[in-house]
Amino acid sequence: MASNGSNVGCGVAGKAHVRIEDAFARLKEGGGKALVTFVTAGDPDMETSREIILTLERAGADMVELGVPFSDPMADGPTIQAASERALKSGTTLKKVLRLVGDVRRDSRIPIILFGYYNPIFRYGLERFARDAKLAGVDGLLVVDLPPEEAGELKGCADDAGLDLIYLVTPTSDENRMRLITSRASGFIYYISVPGVTGARSKLAGSIPASIEKVRRYTDLPICVGFGISTPLQASTVAKWADGVVVGSAIIKVIEANLGSNGLVKKVGNFVGSLRRGMDG
């Protein structure tokens, strides 16, 4: 049992994980910023999820964060809570999420990061999960309730399998936390713009640029900012400071508003397109 967060190898031969790195390198060359889009896998069902992910890419998303639904999403606000409930109701399991990623991989090379809570992964078995995720075409993991102190075992398995383990930095992170987190992180740093749960907010926190500069003192990894970014204007503002912008609940709201409608996927595409144009314009 690794209790101090040290890396414990799982003996899976790793392959280079480059899709995330490539994406940021390409964007840097062209002077663009990453649009990272979040949707919950299986919301409202697996087939629609697959179409949504492919549409996200066509609409200009650079990466997809794919939410793995959990019965007790403690870090999520009402919008993503409801998405998790819909996904669980449609029978989504971690195994099916990996199958979904495999399906998407036949048509797309967009980097995919699984975003979720630790218990479903723990139940699946860390080593088996890391191996299966890599085989399915997952690029990175972000486990909300797994701070570096508890992440040693999963980090070892992820490293061996060639998956990035992405960590959060938050407005509460002091220098000690930033040093610890950045020393363990790979892929990119996810900076949470406000203390709180996921969800749209009417105003951006004024502290974002200063916080990003602070994080940059500790790492050369790209920094993406998320939580509370919901409009093209907010996305374009944050894109000036950060290497990438994460939009989640605002996309889920479009899904929620169009449940049962034939236009669901198209509406999601339109919205993500408007975010892209906001960031590029």
Added chain:
Amino acid sequence: MGERDKGTGFSRLPDRNGHFGIYGGRYISETLMPAVLELERAYKRFKNERSFKEELKWYLREYVGRPTPLYFAGRLSDKIGGARIYLKREDLCHTGAHKINNTIGQALLAVRMGKKRVIAETGAGQHGVATATVAAHFGLECEIYMGTEDMERQKPNIFRMKLLGARVNPVSSGSCTLKDAMNEALRDWVTNVFGTFYIIGTVAGPHPYPMMVRDFQSVIGREVRRQIREMVGRLPDYLVACVGGGSNAVGLFHPFLRDGKVKMVGVEAAGLGLRSGRHAASICGGSVGVLHGSKTYLLQDRYGQVKDTHSISAGLDYPGVGPEHCYLHDSGRVEYRAVTDKEAIDAFSKLSLYEGIIPAMESSHAVAYAMKLAGSLSKDKVVIINLSGRGDKDMNTAAKVMGVKI
């Protein structure tokens, strides 16, 4: 292993990262990490400070009403005709349950840390009332999260909390019970982390809560040790306590862990029966998982989704259990059993009839198991039950089950 040595290691846990063997830890979002680290530092600093210890002692005596009696339940013992049964009367604490031992301690910490606002989750409402009580006394803003299912079961406690100046927030997500209230309290904490102190009511949650709440509740076991020695001249043969999250049980057990001859039983809620799938017995019927900040025995499906639980007692209706209990179970130091709703109600009635003491539905689970146990033991044996709370709050539930309209 010598009798006295058996379990010496237990009293040294958790380790520095809050682990009890493989259990416990800090499985929380990064936003909360600085807050739990700050709390841990503050707790370590103040718990040994003379003024803190003196003030806590004063409050436990003058405000809570400690020490609570250790009462020889002679009539109940006679009726059963086995071991002598003693009741640790935590039901006589101010607010009617052991919960206030912990909320007083955490409130004293909150004040020293300069926090002006406290939040808490509650199931049966006892922890909510105990939190609202100390918040009123210390002039702190107080918000309580409670599942709507539990609000229905525990109406009188909601009014008590409001009377004490707390805001009670109904939680209607998931199963609308204790675990969902805890989810919502964690969401509040992560949002208002800078000025808010989260008073967790049981030995669960991220480190340092399981350790800190245990320490505050251990006053129960320390008193029992002294009292039973005075009364019978020796330590007891059995300690019995109900286990939801497990704070009253750990509070009773912990000061005895090194006494190898003292056997201990934690009693979980078997609801409609362990095989029915409708229960809340995490140790007896669960598997290892991670919820609300610690690795623990958890009621979950094979995909790691947390299951809905059932118990007649709202305070035991929780899918996880304190990490220290998981460790004590695996090590064999404490035995864990489960008692059904029906058995608990039977014990609830019997203790009321034989001793004139109406126990909380939670505590009735311990009473039910202890009655079975005492019947199988000889008259020279001593069994101590932690009567963790009084039953006034359960009148509606009990009447409904008994088919009485009140």
